[in-house]
């Protein structure tokens with residue numbers, strides 16, 4: 001499970017996924033958001049500034065972005081969803 | 097996926113003049129085209145809303161769909177000639193610096209007719225990435241003989257292939273110029289050909305690709321080569337090893353000279369598109385799709401950085417399989433601008449069912465007859481530099497810079513899959529080298545109303561063209577008459593394009609300028625002109641337009657500055673002009689000189705606000721703050737990141753050229769740590785360069801007088817325009833902008 005510092009940072013992220021962050025959270029985000037482009041999460045704009053679909057870039061020029069079966073109507077929710085996925089991928093831990 | 101895309105032959109046009117539109121439509125049998133005036137391209141329901149006005153013109157109507165494709169990839173084409181077409185025995189040789197020897201067949205020098213696979217080509221083979229000669233007898237027999245020793249990427253080699261038609265002997269030479277003793281990549285191979293007679297034909301000689309066909313006037317090639325070629329030669333017999341060595345340089349002794357069919361000098365006419373043959377045969381040719389010129393050659397010593405001084409060391413051209421200059425599509429419809437059509441930002445709107453595209457262009461005032469006191473300078477050079485930028489699919493730094501998940505829209509998805517539409521000067525070519533040229537003679541799908549860009553902060557998430565519609569939207573909402581010209585107009589016409597206007601209003605991000613544009617803006621200010629700079633990271637990179645062909649700019653990412661690629665050492669001078677490239681700051685003209693402020697920090701998550709400085713209470717600049725309270729936060733709202741100070745930020749700095757008596761009336765505060773000081777500000781890398789700690793992470797609002805009543809007001813932030821429409825345009829950003837505009841229209845000196 002996340003340690004104490006991580007747990008605080010995760011709570012902070014949940015509250016404010018985009019914006020002013022503590023150094024502890026920023027360090028985590030630099031790792032999570034700095035992953036290579038292969039199978040990297042991104043959002044596809046579905047309805048202007050209102051609806052987004054989760055997708056993954058291929059990391060290969062010209063190769064289509066892979067659309068995933070998940071839509072969001074607010075960005076905060078999307079950030080949290082992807083944060084959990086990336087945490088699982090990199091730390092092997094499931095966040096709730 | 098978009099099924100309709102298009103471009104125009106011009107980016108700006110005056111009444112009475114004609115603009116042509118080229119359209120690719122796979123969206124049904126017909127599509128509808130309409131001319132619209134673009135007011136606000138931002139679809140965000142939290143903003144003023146999308147607005148375009150239909151304009152009735154003779155061009156509006158229904159048109160037949162047809163597919164039009166782009167053939168990317170650069171090469172040299174030498175037209176058919178008796179000398180080449182009758183070759184029996186031959187030698188082909190060149191210096192090469194391959195960048196992707198591993199990706200498959202790439203032709204270096206080719207006299208090939210693909211229709212019946214006839215002829216010969218010196219290639220890198222797909223077998224093993226080594227040098228090979230490919231022979232085809234035109235009757236189905238093809239033979240490729242290779243050296244079997246893979247080339248190392250980004251190393252110079254001398255390579256040659258000869259063929260003796262009598263003895264059917266093929267000789268290959270692969271001679272590394274590097275000194276890696278541990279790598280066995282030197283080879284001389286002699287083998288018998290088994291294809292029989294190689295027939296003559298009149299297909300063109302090409303370099304960096306092999307000829308396939310002609311499609312609507314465009315030469316179409318295959319086997320595009322990535323990398324540099326220097327000093328290519330063709331002789332009419334199988335030369336000996338010694339003769340090959342002699343022919344590396346020019347001139348050569350008469351006896352050998354008599355056998356030379358062509359000896360091309362890529363260092364001649366670097367600024368142009370012609371390729372010069374040094375031999376008596378004068379088999380001159382042309383480059384197609386603008387490969388990079390003024391590149392360091394095989395013999396570059398590192399002692400000379402300027403190709404103008406030692407052109408003989410710049411005999412290389414760097415070819416890319418994704419270079420594109422002119423898409424070369426056929427015209428689908430034309431528009432002659434009606435007399436009396438108001439100057440502004442317009443677009444040809446193309447629709448078929450659900451599919452839609454817009455091709456934007458500026459309509460100018462009638463030439464020499466301004467119709468307003470205010471001029472909006474549409475930054476076409478900057479739109480071009482950013483044309484079809486791919487960072488959200490290509491670069492892992494995107495989500496770090498944006499501080500969030502990047503967003504892609506239909507335009508991004510299309511250009512990701514259609515690499516033949518070409519990249520921006522932020523992208524790298526498929527071989528990893530930087531894109532230093534960008535043309536507008538192709539669809540530019542991020543220069544579109546309704547487009548959202550990953551880099552545009554939270555909220556509306558806009559950048560460049562569409563972000564700038566917040567400015568035109570505001571001008572319309574304020575009922576301010578304005579004319580429009582583009583960067584390109586300013587470049588070619590100089591001061592005369594702007595001198596009759598009281599005020600020039602900039603876009604949110606006018607980053608790229610030629611010396612002609614710079615000088616014109618400077619002269620304008622000195623003669624009493626007034627500039628409202630509503631942006632940041634402006635007047636930053638030096639560019640140049642090509643002197644022979646229209647619609648293409650060059651930028652060299654030299655030395656420092658925020659760069660997504662780096663010009664190679666020795667390649668800092670523009671090929672289009674011979675000018676030293678890079679930042680204007682490194683050309684002795686930091687942006688502070690012409691704007692009062694210059695680039696200092698960037699971040700792309702959220703924006704912030706400004707607070708007033710003591711300067712703001714001084715009598716001379718009181719007009720700026722009329723109706724704005726002492727303790728008001730300025731711009732703590734907005735569609736771009738939620739604040740007026742955001743994305744890229746500029747600040748005043750006397751030592752970089754801010755005029756000594758400039759007023760720094762407000763500065764932004766409270767930026768996140770995604771905002772970092774730009775690299776050209778950092779001589780020593782030190783901790784604490786983020787927005788939380790570093791005082792250089794701020795936007796300054798400045799005012800200074802120039803000469804003869806001229807003045808400059810700068811906001812130092814790209815996000816500024818996104819705050820104009822807040823609360824139905826009743827807010828302190830809109831108010832301040834209007835205060836300044838009103839005062840600037842008034843000719844009274846300050």
Ligand SMILES: [Fe+2]
Nearest residue numbers: 605607633744
């Ligand atoms: Fe920029």
